[in-house]
Amino acid sequence: MWSKAKAIKFSRGETSSSHRNRQRVASLVEDEAEPVEEAGDCGESCGEGLGTAATGGEVGETEVPPGMLFDLDLLDCPVCCHALTNPIFQCDNGHIACSCCCIILRNKCHSCTLPIGVYRNRMMERVVEAVMVPCPNAKHGCTEKFSYGKELVHVKQCSFALCYCPAPGCNYAGLCNDLYRHYYANNCRPRECYRSGSNVAAWMRISDKIFVLQEYKGPLVVIQCFEEEQGVYVTVNCIAPCAPGVSEFSFQISYSSYFGEKTMSFGLREMNRIQKVSFETPEKDFMFVPHYFMAGRPDLKLKICIHKRGE
Numbered sequence: 219m220w221s222k223a224k225a226i227k228f229s230r231g232e233t234s235s236s237h238r239n240r241q242r243v244a245s246l247v248e249d250e251a252e253p254v255e256e257a258g259d260c261g262e263s264c265g266e267g268l269g270t271a272a273t274g275g276e277v278g279e280t281e282v283p284p285g286m287l288f289d290l291d292l293l294d295c296p297v298c299c300h301a302l303t304n305p306i307f308q309c310d311n312g313h314i315a316c317s318c319c320c321i322i323l324r325n326k327c328h329s330c331t332l333p334i335g336v337y338r339n340r341m342m343e344r345v346v347e348a349v350m351v352p353c354p355n356a357k358h359g360c361t362e363k364f365s366y367g368k369e370l371v372h373v374k375q376c377s378f379a380l381c382y383c384p385a386p387g388c389n390y391a392g393l394c395n396d397l398y399r400h401y402y403a404n405n406c407r408p409r410e411c412y413r414s415g416s417n418v419a420a421w422m423r424i425s426d427k428i429f430v431l432q433e434y435k436g437p438l439v440v441i442q443c444f445e446e447e448q449g450v451y452v453t454v455n456c457i458a459p460c461a462p463g464v465s466e467f468s469f470q471i472s473y474s475s476y477f478g479e480k481t482m483s484f485g486l487r488e489m490n491r492i493q494k495v496s497f498e499t500p501e502k503d504f505m506f507v508p509h510y511f512m513a514g515r516p517d518l519k520l521k522i523c524i525h526k527r528g529e
């Protein structure tokens with residue numbers, strides 16, 4: 219069996235949808251810790267921020283002893299460069315391609331143009347199935363393992379994904395509950411309290427760009443505004459991993475002009491969850507307040523009501 223005869227230990231960088239950006243490193247050395255910078259204004263050190271999470275290099279070491287280099291790119295389809303999944307086909311010259319690529323190539327080998335798409339490479343299929351890959355968040359405590367390529371599906375919903383403090387100038391990152399504690403304990407700003415189901419006034423200066431609401435020692439909800447030529451885009455996101463059952467909220471936000479003569483509202487049954495605030499103008503899930511509504515005022519008079527889903 220593969221698992222007895224040979225073992226692979228490796229670390230990998232941040233995953234992304236783009237294969238070319240995925241960094242895979244077969245390694246004989248200790249995994250590097252997540253690069254988190256020193257804490258900023260809020261004061262807490264980042265090392266503490268990772269709380270009880272395991273440090274890099276410890277997870278899985280008993281099962282997967284180091285000792286062998288392996289080029290994981292060999293497990294990617296040479297045509298589309300995505301992780302190979304079964305069935306895997308080969309031409310008479312032994313070149314391989316995934317089944318999607320065989321269709322796209324109209325069953326002509328990309329390398330030698332011989333027919334491909336009938337004969338399977340069973341050995342390669344077994345190798346792909348046998349290689350187990352830990353979740354990229356293993357160093358933060360996730361114990362899940364997957365056959366090669368499948369971990370990328372899981373990582374989008376992994377509850378051990380790092381979340382980043384939304385306070386401007388604070389570089390803290392940690393598991394979401396540690397982040398919530400950090401935000402409360404360090405009095406990170408901005409912060410306004412909210413209670414599920416109650417209306418909260420969120421009067422924000424457009425130039426501040428960010429407004430943070432926190433349930434008592436709990437979840438962080440970030441209202442952001444992005445000023446563009448025609449008006450201001452307003453978004454509401456929760457800082458949390460997209461794991462089932464973690465910080466699932468709905469919300470309703472409303473804007474009213476200074477004298478209350480113009481109003482608008484926007485809501486989502488499922489608040490988006492993000493691990494880090496982005497300052498790029500959103501393409502979806504926003505409320506757009508046109509400049510002529512604001513009559514030159516530098517602030518937005520908002521009201522928000524956040525509900526825990528299922529309550």
Ligand SMILES: [Zn+2]
Pocket residue numbers: 295296297298299300315316317318319
């Ligand atoms: Zn392919």
Ligand SMILES: [Zn+2]
Pocket residue numbers: 309310311312313327328329330331332
């Ligand atoms: Zn070929």
Ligand SMILES: [Zn+2]
Pocket residue numbers: 353354355356360361362372373376377378
């Ligand atoms: Zn995971």
Ligand SMILES: [Zn+2]
Pocket residue numbers: 260383384385388389390400401404406
């Ligand atoms: Zn902070």
